[in-house]
Amino acid sequence: MRKRTKIKVSLYGNYNKELMSTLPGDMGKEVAQFFTKVYFGDFYTRKSLDPAIRKLISYCVLVSLGVKDQLVYHYYVNLKMGNN
Numbered sequence: 001m002r003k004r005t006k007i008k009v010s011l012y013g014n015y016n017k018e019l020m021s022t023l024p025g026d027m028g029k030e031v032a033q034f035f036t037k038v039y040f041g042d043f044y045t046r047k048s049l050d051p052a053i054r055k056l057i058s059y060c061v062l063v064s065l066g067v068k069d070q071l072v073y074h075y076y077v078n079l080k081m082g083n084n
Contacts, residue, residue, distance in 0.1 A: 008040045011055075011077055052081040059083075 020028035044051065059074050078084075 002041075003045055005036060005040070007044045007051075008036055011080070052078075052083055055081050056083045 017032065020032040022028070023031060044054065049057070055074075055078055059071075059078050062070050062074055
């Protein structure tokens with residue numbers, strides 16, 4: 001298992017897989033691959049920020065964008081990472 005996939009599974013479990021299965025056709029598979037490659041591969045594997053700080057920043061971005069549907073889940077992931 002690649003490092004980016006390990007990071008994703010440790011934080012989100014099967015949630016992303018379940019979420020992507022709700023998208024039409026093969027779109028879920030494509031989005032999941034892109035998300036894993038870019039978000040977890042390009043961003044989370046970088047050493048410049050602690051993963052908990054990176055997740056907190058991501059949460060702040062979601063708050064500023066006003067995407068309420070995503071906030072609850074990301075709130076709990078932040079708690080899981082020690083941000084409280």
